[in-house]
Amino acid sequence: MQWELLSDRPVYLQLAEQIKLRLVLGIYPPGEKLPGVRDLAAEAAVNPNTMQRALGLLEQEGLLFSQRTSGRFVTEDGEKIAEIKKQLAKSEVRQFVSRMGKLGYSADQARALFEQWSNEEEGGTEE
Numbered sequence: 001m002q003w004e005l006l007s008d009r010p011v012y013l014q015l016a017e018q019i020k021l022r023l024v025l026g027i028y029p030p031g032e033k034l035p036g037v038r039d040l041a042a043e044a045a046v047n048p049n050t051m052q053r054a055l056g057l058l059e060q061e062g063l064l065f066s067q068r069t070s071g072r073f074v075t076e077d078g079e080k081i082a083e084i085k086k087q088l089a090k091s092e093v094r095q096f097v098s099r100m101g102k103l104g105y106s107a108d109q110a111r112a113l114f115e116q117w118s119n120e121e122e123g124g125t126e127e
Helices: 011-024 037-044 048-060 078-102 107-123
Strands: 064-067 071-074
Touching: 011 048, 011 078, 037 048, 048 064, 078 107
Parallel strands: none
Antiparallel strands: 064 071
C-alpha cells in the first residue's frame, strides 16, 4: 500500500490516517510490532520527526502502545479497531455526499444512485 501525501493538510495527520487504514485492513494486525520510526519514515519519504508525531497521536488515541525497549505495537482491542473502521467509513460517506451535493444531488438522490449502482454491480450488469 503506497503512502499518499497531499499538501492540503498537515503531513502527520495524513500519516496517522493512513496508518489507521492499515490497521483496519489488517496490514498491521492487532498485537503486531510496527516497523521502527525511521523505517516507516523512509517508506513514506518523510522526516522521522513527522512520523514520530503521527505515531504519538495514534498512541494518544489508544491504537498503538509502546513497550520501552521493544518498540510500538498495535492495540489488541478489537472494539477500538472496529470503531476506527466505522469512523473511516463515515468520513468516506460524508465525502461522497458532499461531492454529490456539488453535482446537484440531494443526500436522498445520492443514496438512491448508490443503491442503484450497487445493485447493478452485484447483478453483474454495467452501464
